[in-house]
Amino acid sequence: MSNTTRIAKNTIFLYFRQILIMLVSLYTVRVVLNVLGAEDYGIYNVVAGVVTMFSFLSGAMASASQRYFSFDLGKKDLNHLKITFNITFEIYLLLGILIVILAESFGLYFVHKKLVIPAERIFAAKWIYQFSIVSFVFSVLSGPFMADIIAHEDMNIYAYVSIVEAVLKLVIVFFLKLFEIDKLILYGFLLMLTSVITTSIYLLFCKIKYSECKIKFVWDKNYAKEIFSFTLWNMFGASVGVFKNQLTNILLNQYFNPIVNAAKGIASNVNSAVSSFSHNFSSALKPQIIKSWASENKTESIYWTFRGCKFTYFLMWIFTLPLVLEMEGVLTLWLKNPPENAILFTQLALIDCLIESVSYPIMTLAQATGKVKVYQSVVGGILLLNLPFSWICLAFGFPAFSVFVVAIFICILALLTRIIICKNLAKFSIRLFIKKVFFRCALVSVLSFSFSFLIYKIFPKSLIFMILKIILDILFVALFVFLFGLEKTERKAAMEFLKKGYKNKWKIKKR
Template identity: 55%
Template structure:
């Protein structure tokens, strides 16, 4: 199977997965919000967010293990895969011990003494925190197995297990509706059970199908040193996401209370649902970028990176445009009574994610080189400015949404810096990138937004207006992407695929 066909097949599998997960998530968030109430929902998100801050450890290791797996496959070195798996699992076990120590000391103290939580809900918050810690440990130990699946490009397995997880979370919602216990505590416990089942499924599949997924205690000092160096800089880069999201979330809690956290949580849910579609394509193309770089197929590697940047943006934009225009209607229908500021928060978070989406394949190319010290220190340093800039804005009395405007500005600056750094690491041409990626993206955004924006402004009404705006948005975005955003070869490939699919069946 060609690389293009494999990427297309894997993207479709991940899209099927994501559509089902998104439908389940939309329903579950609505029911959980209405069942728990805005205050308890805000408490859950800010308390669980403290644990999520440790997620940068998992993210750094996930990127590292996927990179090393794919790199060895690109070099056709199958014998090195068992060593990578065993070393990775050993490092994960060490990180798990470190996380438990910090979570049960500094983290627990912070939840009890610094978060703004009503006194009568503090006991429930402590239960939620402990469940979140254990759930995170299960998720952490799942990552080496997921990395093996992604490196082997068996995205259908990744899709199936994720669908099982979504169905289990749907079952959690039904249990929550009929339960008579403290619903906030029960919610945390049930999500812990889902995390444990998810880990078991991944481990069972990988041990049966991949011979390298057999743990052996190894003392490969060279590999340990190489991975620790790689992970060390990845840890810094991944921790930036903590400052950009979770710590800013805590700042909002300190200045405005848990109700604003509920609005921010809804915005994050919307962003995650839409972003996941572009990330699916990024996940599908990531192993190919790394493998072509490892095989020294530099022209093909850069071609995949450029195409990936454009398509990642387009695949997100086609969902984002109608949401940006019809966010009030969507949240009213979805949540019935959305928290105050949820509409504005959701729109700003989507814009931030849209700007950031162009960088996903560039990040993968930087990871493929293995020379990430300059990349992580420069880009991470810029993104870290989210925290002090947000604090200054809030301290000066600016509204809560100002932290999201700050995030958008810094995300754009980081994107520009990434281009210059990747140029220093590879044969990357900034001029070619601007002409073949940025110019088509800008043209598509301008051409496709005018008609649906005009319809949204001039035509007032409920469901019919919503349907009309969505139809115009998807139609104009799709046409603009096909005839302006794609080059001739990509356009011919898409049209031929559509012809075979719908007319030659």
Template identity: 40%
Template structure:
């Protein structure tokens, strides 16, 4: 608890959580206003078209992971460092990727939007404009990746708190601005969203220019470094294609089979999951640089501890936050949105279950990335996740309901977790028994205990409670189960000591 590394991670996580609480509240309110302003159909069109643009960015996703890994690894090594060379090389590559995305998007992408998507005739023109604007926004996002990666590698998380607050405030402002102008609201929303993306990019760029000397871009070309990063990115690319196809690819399938209304339902479900998942991501973002740096310093015991504790706390945190949502989902949606698209509730419930499985894999992914030896990992895990698209197509073609695609995703997520563990055993000597005991075992026991308590007590008094009291009771169940079954004796003692220290400071 007193280790400086843990203190730094706790401080960074705290800053990210403060950011998230504020941004989540504004983002959820913004979603309600956008849905009511654009309408269900236009809301669905925007999400499926803009989502298709991000599907073109599998190159960006691969390079983003590569940039973060190489910068953090370089900072974690002792001796002479070449952070500026890595930054400049990654910037050159990202500019190249942005150009490729533009060319592919304005040719194949535009053809797909015009001919393959299910969009009402009178909204085709607006959808095309949204596509062009979303493509430009995505190009700006691609070029901003090296700056964001540099901030994460230096573990300067406070800037994310400040800029994210600015980001959500601007996004809320542009929603209200939709009523100020007479032009098509869908096109205007795309244009204003591009403006916000560009402003945020300039803020990050200015911060890096001021704080980090290595962020001064120069045309730098190191063939050996380029080949190393390209080789790493090449295998990483496979995993990113699988992730993108599993997300946006399935979204496009839902559009083809059911139309934009189902896309609207899924988009709302993804916003709820993103709000919940941001808690886990904040913890993971704070841990990731330390996992990579500990591997670079060959401190494997510390790395294994980060992986196991990180995965366990990811699960407990998400479980604690998601249970009140799961048991009150219909009421939450009615109060939040007013008009609730069909299938929204079941989409949210199944996506949360899938998130609970995936959240324990996040430290495993970072561990594999840290080694740089990702050929086997990306081949097997990426291959499994890529099956999401053909299997989803099969179940939809057979006439099943749209939410069955999430069942497919859940099964593949379980298989992917098992595969990751087997690969990490050989890659970083990960103690699988310790992981299964501390993460999977304790997580399952806590889940069963909470579920059992809720099921037993529901008919007696929980059924008649309001939203707030029902949520409080469930949270008490979860905290009690985590304290008794989720934590080891050492963890319980450490937490008690911390609480005693805090109480002592408050009274003295």
């Protein structure tokens, strides 16, 4: 199987997974918001968010693990892969213990003393916090197993497990309606149970299929030090992303009320659902970038990085454009009565994520080189500016949405910095990047937005016309991507793929 075919196949599996999760999430968020109410939903988001702040540890470790697993697979060194897996698991275990200590000390103090929670809901908030810690511990321990699945490019496993996850989340909705106990506590408990079950499935699959996933004590001081150093710098970069979101949530809680946190929660849910499509493509592409670099084929690694930057942007834009223009109608249809600020928050969050999507393959290329110290410290330092600038805006009386505007400007600065640093790490041409990525993305965006905005102004506001406008927006983006976003060879490959698919379909019909 060629690399392009494998990436396409894995992307399809991940897309199937994400569409399923998104459909279930859209339904469950609507029901949960109605059952819990805006205040309890906001409380859940801000309390669980305290634990989520520690998720940068598992996220950074998973990314680091995948880099080393893919590197060993790229070199076809199975014996070294076994050593890598066991050392990685031992590091995960130690950091998992550290997370529990931090969460039960600093985190618990913060929930009790600093968060703005109505007195009658303090008891429920404490239970939600403990459930979130248990869920998080399981997700940390599953990290090396999930990283190994990605390194092996067995993306179909995510699709299968997602069916189980989707069913469990639908069951949660059923139980919330069925029982009359405190629904916020029940919601937290059932989400914890879902996390435990899905994590256990991933773990069991890896132990059965991959020979390197046999846990035994292995220790190589120098190699462990190398992995741990790489992981620590990844942690710093990942922590900045988490702090950007969760500390902003806490800032909004300090200056406003749980209703504003509910609006932020809605924006985060929509943003997460849409951005996952570009994340899925990046996940399918990531092993190829790292394996190409590991096998000394650096030109191919840079080629996949440039192509990845362009296509992750297009995959985000095809959803972002219609959603930003039709956000009021979409949220009203979805939630009936969306919380105040939810529409504007979600629009700005999507723009922020659209800009950041270009960075995903660049981050992977930096990891492939193994030289992440300068990259993470400089880019992370820039992203950390989100907190002081957001705090200054709120302290001077700016509206709640100002924190999203700050995030967008800093995201643009971080993207430019990533490109410059990776240019020096991987020795690629910025001029070529502008030509192959930036120019094509900008041209497609300007043309498709112009046509879509014109239609948005001409057509009346109604459900039928909203659906029609969204369909036309997607078609405009697809058309301009094909005409101006793709290079000649890419258009030719796309046409051949469509012709092949049409012929296969015609043969099936004739039979």
